[in-house]
Amino acid sequence: MTSLLELLKLTGLGLIIILPLANPITTVALLLGLSQGMTTKQINREARMASIYVFIIMMVAFFGGQLVMNTFGISIPGLRIAGGLIVALIGFKMLFPVKELVHDITKTTNDDLQNQNKESIAFIPLAMPSTAGPGTIALIISTASTIRDNTEYSALLLKIAPVLTFFFVSLILWGCLRSANAIMKLLGKGGVEALSRLMGFLLICMGVQFIINGILEIIATQIH
DSSP states (O other): OHHHHHHHHHHHHHHHHHHHHHOHHHHHHHHHHHOTTOOHHHHHHHHHHHHHHHHHHHHHHHHHHHHHHHHHTOOHHHHHHHHHHHHHHHHHHHHSOOOOOOOOGGGOOHHHHHHTTOSOOIIIIIIIIIISOHHHHHHHHHHHHHHTTOOSSOHHHHHHHHHHHHHHHHHHHHHHHHTHHHHHHHHHHHHHHHHHHHHHHHHHHHHHHHHHHHHHHHHHHHHO
């Protein structure tokens, strides 16, 4: 019973720490901006896959993140700058969308419909860098290296609790993304387009801030 309470305590603490960084609501807004023209089935599939990808990314970051970064010589500032560039690029595409040639919908074939929107947005940008972004990954990697020396809880609890935390984060994200259809119906086409432009601008700002943070970390490291 004590072990179960400790497990719930560690899992709850993990959710409190990660959820503000993961911010599923922001990912919902991003999905709304990028899913124009998608069917309900396609949106639900993207939501499901994004949640699975988030779980996998967090697991890899926790159990092998430091090893991967050391192997490829990647630093936390480098991770932040790369993530910032990706976020800013996505933001520019949302703020200044490329208009497609208008065609007669009655002439659209079944093959055309199947080929439309075949490019998945589940991994990039919904899972990474929107949910499991540079900040989240950096936090998970640093936490993993910190709790290895923790003697307050058993080693088994310190391995199970993160897995449960990542599972619940993915589950919460999936639930939020599944609500995107209802939000789209409420906002209408015009509202979704306006939200897409607004999210594009915010993503550019976030991307630039990621880059600034990465550069400041490099400067601080060089000074010390």
